[in-house]
Amino acid sequence: MTFFAGKDMYAGYGASMILNGCSISVDKGKIAVIVGPNGAGKSTAMKALFGMLPLKKGSVTIQGKDIVNLRPEQRVMLGMAYVPQTNNVFPSMTVLENLEMGAFVRFDDLSRTIAEIFELFPILKTKQEQAAGELSGGQRQQVAVARALMTQPKILMLDEPTAGVSPIVMDELFDRIIDIAKTGVAVIMVEQNAKQALQIADSGFVLVQGENKFTDTGAALLENSSVRQAFLGG
Amino acid sequence: MIDIVNAITLLANYIIVPSLAYGSQLALGALGITMVYAVLRFSNFAHGEIMSFGTMISIFMIWLIQSLGISIQPLPTALLALPFSIIATIILLLGLDKVVFRYYQNQRVQPVTFMIVSVGVMFFLAGLIRFFIGTSKKNFDDGERFIIKASEFKQITGLAEGLSIRTTQAITVIVTLLLVTYIFWFLNKTKTGKSMRAFSDNEDLALLSGIKPNQVIVITWVLVGILASVAGTLYGLDKGYKPFVYLQLVLPIFAAAIVGGVGNPLGAVLGGYIIAFSEAFITFAYKRFLTYLVPEEWAPQGLVQMLSTEYKFAVSFVLLVIVLLIKPTGLFRGRTL
Numbered sequence: 152m153t154f155f156a157g158k159d160m161y162a163g164y165g166a167s168m169i170l171n172g173c174s175i176s177v178d179k180g181k182i183a184v185i186v187g188p189n190g191a192g193k194s195t196a197m198k199a200l201f202g203m204l205p206l207k208k209g210s211v212t213i214q215g216k217d218i219v220n221l222r223p224e225q226r227v228m229l230g231m232a233y234v235p236q237t238n239n240v241f242p243s244m245t246v247l248e249n250l251e252m253g254a255f256v257r258f259d260d261l262s263r264t265i266a267e268i269f270e271l272f273p274i275l276k277t278k279q280e281q282a283a284g285e286l287s288g289g290q291r292q293q294v295a296v297a298r299a300l301m302t303q304p305k306i307l308m309l310d311e312p313t314a315g316v317s318p319i320v321m322d323e324l325f326d327r328i329i330d331i332a333k334t335g336v337a338v339i340m341v342e343q344n345a346k347q348a349l350q351i352a353d354s355g356f357v358l359v360q361g362e363n364k365f366t367d368t369g370a371a372l373l374e375n376s377s378v379r380q381a382f383l384g385g
Numbered sequence: 386m387i388d389i390v391n392a393i394t395l396l397a398n399y400i401i402v403p404s405l406a407y408g409s410q411l412a413l414g415a416l417g418i419t420m421v422y423a424v425l426r427f428s429n430f431a432h433g434e435i436m437s438f439g440t441m442i443s444i445f446m447i448w449l450i451q452s453l454g455i456s457i458q459p460l461p462t463a464l465l466a467l468p469f470s471i472i473a474t475i476i477l478l479l480g481l482d483k484v485v486f487r488y489y490q491n492q493r494v495q496p497v498t499f500m501i502v503s504v505g506v507m508f509f510l511a512g513l514i515r516f517f518i519g520t521s522k523k524n525f526d527d528g529e530r531f532i533i534k535a536s537e538f539k540q541i542t543g544l545a546e547g548l549s550i551r552t553t554q555a556i557t558v559i560v561t562l563l564l565v566t567y568i569f570w571f572l573n574k575t576k577t578g579k580s581m582r583a584f585s586d587n588e589d590l591a592l593l594s595g596i597k598p599n600q601v602i603v604i605t606w607v608l609v610g611i612l613a614s615v616a617g618t619l620y621g622l623d624k625g626y627k628p629f630v631y632l633q634l635v636l637p638i639f640a641a642a643i644v645g646g647v648g649n650p651l652g653a654v655l656g657g658y659i660i661a662f663s664e665a666f667i668t669f670a671y672k673r674f675l676t677y678l679v680p681e682e683w684a685p686q687g688l689v690q691m692l693s694t695e696y697k698f699a700v701s702f703v704l705l706v707i708v709l710l711i712k713p714t715g716l717f718r719g720r721t722l
Contacts, residue, residue, distance in 0.1 A: 227595050235593070241586040244579070251576070252583045256595035298594070 154178045155306050155337050160209035162199045169195045171361040172209070177337045177354065179305070182328065184369060186345040186382060187358035193341040194236065196358065197310050200339070201233045202226050213306070227256060232304035236311045236341075239295035242284025246275050249283050249294050253301030261301070268297045271327060289320035293327070300331070307331060309340035325351050346383050349373050357382060387544070392677035394546040398535065400669055404661040406554040406623055409561035412657025413616035414634065415641035416568065417609045419653040422642070423585040424605040425486070427499035432613060433635035434510035437628055438477055439614025440621040441518045443470040447525050459529030461553065463622050470618055475610035481506060482606050490602075507635075514628050522627045526553050553623045564615055565654055568608065572650065577604060585648070633698065637664070640701035644708045646715025655716065663704055664697045 156176035163169040169192045177183035185193045198204040200211055202223045211219050213229060221229070241249050250268065254261050269276035272293045278286060283294045292312055299307060312328070313321040321344060329351055332338045342348035349355050352369030357378060365378050372378050414436060421429040429435075446466035456462060489502055532555055535547025572578040577600075584591040584601045592598065617631065624630075641660045645652025671689035692700065708715060 223593060224595050224597075227593070233593055235590065238587055239590060241583045241590065243586050244582060248579055248582075252579060252591070252594050252596070255576070255580060255583075298590075302595075 155213050155339075157196070157200045157211045158209055160196065160199050160211070161207040162195065162204050162209075163207070164204075168207070169361050170199060173356075173358055173361055173363055174366075175200060175339065175356055177306070177339050179337050180332055180335045181353040182332050182338045182340070182351055182369075183354045183356065184345075184348045184352035185339070185341045185356045185358060186348065187364070188382070191358040192361040193358055194310055195361070197233070197308055197339070197341055201231065201308060203233075227302060227304075230302070230305035231308065232299035232302055232306070233308045234295045234299045234310060234312060236314055240283040240291055240298065243282055245280050246283055246286070246294055246297075247279040249298050250301050253298035256302060264301060264303060268300055271300075271330060272297055289316040289324070292316060292320075292324060296324075296327070296331075304336060306337045306339070309338065311341050311343055313342065313344055321347065346373070349383075388677040391544055391546045392674050394538075394542075394544055394548050395674050395677070398546065398548045400662070400665040402548070402550055402554055404658070404665040406557045407665075408658035408661030409557050410616055410620040410623065410657075411638055411641045411661055412654040413561055413564065413612050413619070414638035415645065415653035415657045416565065416650055417612035417616065418638060418642045419645075419648055419650055420605055420609055420612070423648040423650075424581060424601060425490070425499075427496045427503060428639070428647075430500065430503045430635060431481075431507040431510060432609075432638065433631045433633075434507045434514065435474065435478065435609075435613040436617030436620070436634065437514050437631035438510055438617070439470045439474040439610075440617035440626050440631070441514050441628075442473040443467060443614070443618040443621070444518065444523055444525050444626060446470060447527075451527070456527070459552070461526050461528035461556070461622060463525060463618055464556070467615065467618055470614040471611050474614035475607050478606040478610045478613075479603065482602065487602075507632075511628065511632065518628065520628055522625050523621075524625045526622050526625075528552060551623075553619075557619045557623055560615060560619060564612070568612070569650065571608075581605060636698055637661075637701040640705040643705055643715055646717035649715065649717040652715055652717035660701050660704065664700045667691045667700050668694045668697050 153176040156174070158174050159172045160170045160174065161168060161172060173192065173196055175183065175185060175196055185196060187193050195204060199206055202211070202218075202221055206219055210217055218226060218229065223233070241252060244252065247265075250265055251261065254264065269279075274290060275293055275297060278290065283291060286294065296309065296312060309328070313324055316324065325347065328338055328340070340348065349369040349372050355365070355367060355369045355372040356363055357365040357372065365372060365375065367375065373383070414432065418429055418432050421427065421432070443463055443466045446469045447462045450462050450465055455465070457465060485502060485506060489499055529552050532550045532552055533548065535549040538548045539545070572582055580591070580596045581601050581604060583594065584596055584598065588598075620634065637660050641656035642653050643656070644659055645654070645656025668690065672685050672687065675689060676684045
């Protein structure tokens with residue numbers, strides 16, 4: 152049984168359906184990557200998994216328990232965390248305050264979690280008193296991920312964490328994401344940089360028009376010639 | 386040398402002390418408007434009437450307390466009445482939120498619609514207040530009137546110019562200082578205050594972090610209630626209460642909030658003092674001031690007054706227009722707590 156799974160999800164905005172029976176799943180300590188062309192429903196699948204978009208059909212389960220009727224904030228309490236693609240920090244608040252707000256639902260001592268996060272993202276430690284809005288794009292993405300980690304989630308969902316950052320920063324972010332997964336967190340992310348993302352993925356989901364076109368391990372998808380031709384530029 | 390001291394005393398007496406008090410009242414008002422804007426995202430034109438409502442409750446409570454024979458001489462009874470006024474204003478605001486504002490919030494209406502709604506609330510409250518307390522002027526500054534009288538000051542210092550500080554002016558400045566310090570401490574140091582800033586910064590992310598919008602909105606109205614009733618009562622204490630004046634008071638208060646950068650609390654406070662001081666500096670007659678400073682034969686014949694006092698509201702508007710033209714964001718970038 153997979154740890155976290157969305158099965159045969161159908162969802163959309165108004166009458167237009169965007170997800171047509173798409174399935175995504177991930178296990179503890181693994182990285183699942185959703186790739187696909189623009190408009191394939193990648194971000195929509197994330198929103199559906201997190202409960203920001205109601206499902207017309209299908210299920211979302213954690214350890215086999217159906218959570219499809221829970222609101223996003225209730226899913227946060229169950230150990231899910233979500234990093235939106237844009238507007239994912241509190242710009243006028245300091246890095247430290249961003250972290251504190253990430254842990255808003257926690258009432259215990261945060262100092263250990265904060266120390267762990269500063270170990271993971273050392274740059275944030277030096278910038279902790281700076282407003283998040285003043286940081287560079289890469290640093291801001293780190294703040295965004297760090298904020299989500301403050302609830303000590305079991306499932307971390309990242310919507311294009313490397314959007315708009317330089318290739319060097321991208322590699323660094325991917326390294327951090329691997330580190331996070333190693334601690335036992337299940338990671339699901341949507342990525343535009345499909346090739347690099349699939350290299351670190353334990354499993355990959357290629358979506359086309361809201362359906363799973365290919366589902367396999369990251370390495371296998373990279374080897375698959377039709378995937379390479381259609382989605383990875385040969 | 387003595388002339389310079391006299392000139393400075395003159396300025397202190399007619400501009401600095403009164404403007405500090407008036408500026409404090411505007412600052413508290415602007416802080417309330419800015420908080421509503423930062424969290425609920427609309428310009429609350431009813432704010433002046435909310436201040437008026439708070440003042441009305443203060444006056445009723447003062448009458449009640451006085452009739453019971455309780456007094457805290459030399460301090461004005463208003464200080465005793467203030468907690469009741471704060472509670473009543475908070476109840477009013479939470480009621481308005483539940484009955485009026487929340488409905489439009491749930492509809493996710495445009496800010497413009499919200500603004501018009503607040504104008505409606507303003508007229509409703511204005512009518513309600515006049516119904517209860519009438520339109521005549523009420524003075525309720527019992528207690529010692531002066532900390533230092535102009536004549537006493539002259540006697541002590543031997544200067545030709547006197548400096549008077551009224552008790553109400555001192556109380557206004559002290560209460561403002563305490564309240565503003567508390568609000569800033571609350572917003573920057575407490576978890577609830579930070580969650581308000583987070584909500585104002587990025588509403589969607591605040592939701593994802595488990596911050597409850599209802600809680601934030603209620604706390605905002607509580608703070609606005611405290612600020613509005615205190616600002617209104619202090620203004621009435623200083624200048625006398627007349628419901629009609631509070632309708633006009635909204636104008637310089639909005640100017641203060643916008644000059645400072647609407648949505649920014651520090652800007653609102655500074656904006657209050659900027660508006661108050663510019664009104665005073667521009668409508669002050671400098672004849673006597675200059676007479677002290679220039680040789681006798683240069684002494685001005687006229688009043689040397691840039692604008693007559695009746696036009697003091699024009700000053701806030703000119704300032705407002707200048708700021709909107711040159712730096713539309715206000716002195717501090719607004720939109721967020």
